[in-house]
Amino acid sequence: MNHLIKAEFRRLFATRMWSGLLLAAALLGGGMMGAMALVGPENFTPPMPGMDTETGLRSILGILGYTAFVPAAAGTLAVTSEYRHRTAAVTFLFAPRRWQVVAAKLATYAVAGLAYGLILAGTAAAALFAVAAASGTSLGLPPGTVLALLARIGLAMVVYLLIGVGVGALLRNQVVALCVVIGYLYMGETLLMMIPGVNALYPVLPGGATASLTDFTYLADAMSQELGSTAVQLLPPAAGALLLTAYALAASLIAVIIPMRRDIT
Amino acid sequence: MNGDRLKIEVSNLTKRYGALTAVRDLTFTVEPGVVTGFLGPNGAGKTTTMRMLTGLVSPTSGTATIAGRPYGRLPRPSRTVGAVLDANACHPGHTARDHLRVYAAMGGYPDSRVTDLLDLLGLTEAADRRTRGFSTGMRQRLNLATALLGDPRVLLLDEPSNGLDPEGMRWLRSFLRRLADEGRTVLISSHVLSEIQQLVDDVVVIRRGELVAAGPWSRLAGPPAVLVSSPDADRLAAALRVSRPAPRVEAVEGGRLRVRGLDAPDVADLAAAHRLRVHELVTENTSLEELFLHLTTGKAAAP
Ligand SMILES: Nc1ncnc2c1ncn2[C@@H]1O[C@H](COP(=O)(O)OP(=O)(O)O)[C@@H](O)[C@H]1O
Ligand SMILES: [Mg+2]
Numbered sequence: 001m002n003h004l005i006k007a008e009f010r011r012l013f014a015t016r017m018w019s020g021l022l023l024a025a026a027l028l029g030g031g032m033m034g035a036m037a038l039v040g041p042e043n044f045t046p047p048m049p050g051m052d053t054e055t056g057l058r059s060i061l062g063i064l065g066y067t068a069f070v071p072a073a074a075g076t077l078a079v080t081s082e083y084r085h086r087t088a089a090v091t092f093l094f095a096p097r098r099w100q101v102v103a104a105k106l107a108t109y110a111v112a113g114l115a116y117g118l119i120l121a122g123t124a125a126a127a128l129f130a131v132a133a134a135s136g137t138s139l140g141l142p143p144g145t146v147l148a149l150l151a152r153i154g155l156a157m158v159v160y161l162l163i164g165v166g167v168g169a170l171l172r173n174q175v176v177a178l179c180v181v182i183g184y185l186y187m188g189e190t191l192l193m194m195i196p197g198v199n200a201l202y203p204v205l206p207g208g209a210t211a212s213l214t215d216f217t218y219l220a221d222a223m224s225q226e227l228g229s230t231a232v233q234l235l236p237p238a239a240g241a242l243l244l245t246a247y248a249l250a251a252s253l254i255a256v257i258i259p260m261r262r263d264i265t
Numbered sequence: 266m267n268g269d270r271l272k273i274e275v276s277n278l279t280k281r282y283g284a285l286t287a288v289r290d291l292t293f294t295v296e297p298g299v300v301t302g303f304l305g306p307n308g309a310g311k312t313t314t315m316r317m318l319t320g321l322v323s324p325t326s327g328t329a330t331i332a333g334r335p336y337g338r339l340p341r342p343s344r345t346v347g348a349v350l351d352a353n354a355c356h357p358g359h360t361a362r363d364h365l366r367v368y369a370a371m372g373g374y375p376d377s378r379v380t381d382l383l384d385l386l387g388l389t390e391a392a393d394r395r396t397r398g399f400s401t402g403m404r405q406r407l408n409l410a411t412a413l414l415g416d417p418r419v420l421l422l423d424e425p426s427n428g429l430d431p432e433g434m435r436w437l438r439s440f441l442r443r444l445a446d447e448g449r450t451v452l453i454s455s456h457v458l459s460e461i462q463q464l465v466d467d468v469v470v471i472r473r474g475e476l477v478a479a480g481p482w483s484r485l486a487g488p489p490a491v492l493v494s495s496p497d498a499d500r501l502a503a504a505l506r507v508s509r510p511a512p513r514v515e516a517v518e519g520g521r522l523r524v525r526g527l528d529a530p531d532v533a534d535l536a537a538a539h540r541l542r543v544h545e546l547v548t549e550n551t552s553l554e555e556l557f558l559h560l561t562t563g564k565a566a567a568p
Binding site for chain 2: 003004006007010011014015016017081085086087089090091092093094095096097261263264265
């Protein structure tokens with residue numbers, strides 16, 4: 001098993017995707033957060049409450065949570081590239097116990113996701129505090145709370161990366177899997193929210209669970225207002241965190257069990 | 266496992282894909298110490314059989330074992346078996362060295378093995394280039410290097426002649442010969458008989474998933490035959506019959522002779538020595554070539 005994990009790290013570090021992923025974390029964390037803070041949520045269209053209010057601050061943190069499709073897509077890309085470039089057969093020749101291969105990938109990508117989350121949260125915190133200090137804005141939440149919320153978002157990235165790995169291992173076709181992952185996380189859930197009745201499910205979907213981590217209901221509220229449906233009630237943060245972990249575990253379990261008997265042709 | 270002589274045993278192996286039977290009740294053995302050719306036209310089931318041998322495809326019924334065990338039960342499979350089933354398997358963004366280092370780690374082999382194999386397969390200069398720009402032949406060599414990381418006693422190559430130039434084929438031939446001489450087990454598949462006929466000692470021939478012939482090449486191929494047209498056919502036949510070792514000579518229509526047991530240059534030299542005229546000299550297909558031609562063109566039913 002240690003051999004397999006070592007091999008997966010070597011595989012990850014050998015591609016350009018790895019540096020691209022870390023760059024994306026810094027751009028989305030520091031870059032996007034900095035830009036949102038500079039512009040100020042009150043100048044968004046539609047305008048949101050400012051950073052000096054709790055709602056405004058939670059909102060821009062919540063928007064950061066919406067970038068979770070990026071690590072998810074990276075996980076999917078990494079796993080499906082083995083099928084796309086036909087190295088899966090070679091890998092399974094070296095390690096016929098296929099579940100161990102997937103388990104090693106999950107372990108490796110959990111670490112990669114942690115690095116991604118740390119960079120994302122770290123650069124976001126730096127950008128947010130820097131802009132607030134420079135513009136003399138007092139943030140709507142104490143710094144400790146902001147850091148805790150960012151840490152939750154960082155950890156959510158690990159979960160999403162693993163969900164991406166799971167979906168990739170399940171679907172194998174790179175284009176299909178990427179479409180499913182990005183399509184669902186980026187648009188699918190938002191669309192689901194618009195369907196009356198189905199939007200009651202939102203709190204228990206991955207996006208809803210992620211939103212609960214920062215208690216970010218602004219988007220959901222705006223949408224239900226627009227549609228005249230009842231406002232969604234997010235789960236408490238701890239329950240949301242548990243639910244997200246359950247999603248990652250389920251994705252991992254499926255990823256580990258499914259490839260076992262499939263023919264590699 | 267150094268010095269081990271390991272057998273490959275396929276028995277009653279069947280693989281169905283829905284209504285299509287890719288491999289049907291196939292039984293054969295591959296011996297160590299020789300190079301065995303696995304022959305059959307495209308779609309005969311060679312790749313499917315080799316993938317079942319390595320556990321990538323699960324059989325519908327029957328068994329395939331290496332050293333008496335199914336692939337998945339070998340203690341450290343890459344130490345025992347090296348297989349190249351897809352010569353193009355590599356990530357375009359990885360360098361040759363990256364690719365080998367991944368699998369060296371996976372099999373638990375030292376990085377020195379990577380350097381050695383890059384060297385052995387003539388990839389040292391290309392080692393740090395991304396495989397995106399590799400030719401088919403280079404990818405093939407990279408995949409062969411990967412298969413050899415564990416210095417395996419059994420080597421399985423699916424269509425190794427694809428993408429190899431004549432020089433590459435010559436290298437492969439002498440390389441496989443050396444491995445076989447070391448008592449290793451070598452199985453190589455091909456759909457083109459002529460490409461591997463100088464390479465193999467034994468053959469296993471299949472068609473539509475079923476065994477057609479198996480055994481030593483020399484026995485299956487039969488003695489070579491030369492067809493001679495000569496206005497001096499009678500005197501040539503007499504001269505041939507008294508030469509030593511005496512070939513079998515028979516007269517065929519058109520006043521020609523079929524000679525078995527001598528090759529074309531021998532016949533021509535003998536005719537020249539007796540100052541006899543030769544108008545035409547043709548080397549006939551061996552019976553295995555004949556059989557294979559029928560298989561691939563589908564002109565004849567299986568014998
Ligand atoms: N995954 C698959 N699904 C359906 N049919 C397959 C699959 N793999 C191979 N076949 C079919 O099985 C037969 C044998 O194929 P294969 O083993 O690749 O032959 P060969 O390697 O001798 O050319 C062919 O008819 C092929 O179309
Ligand atoms: Mg084939």
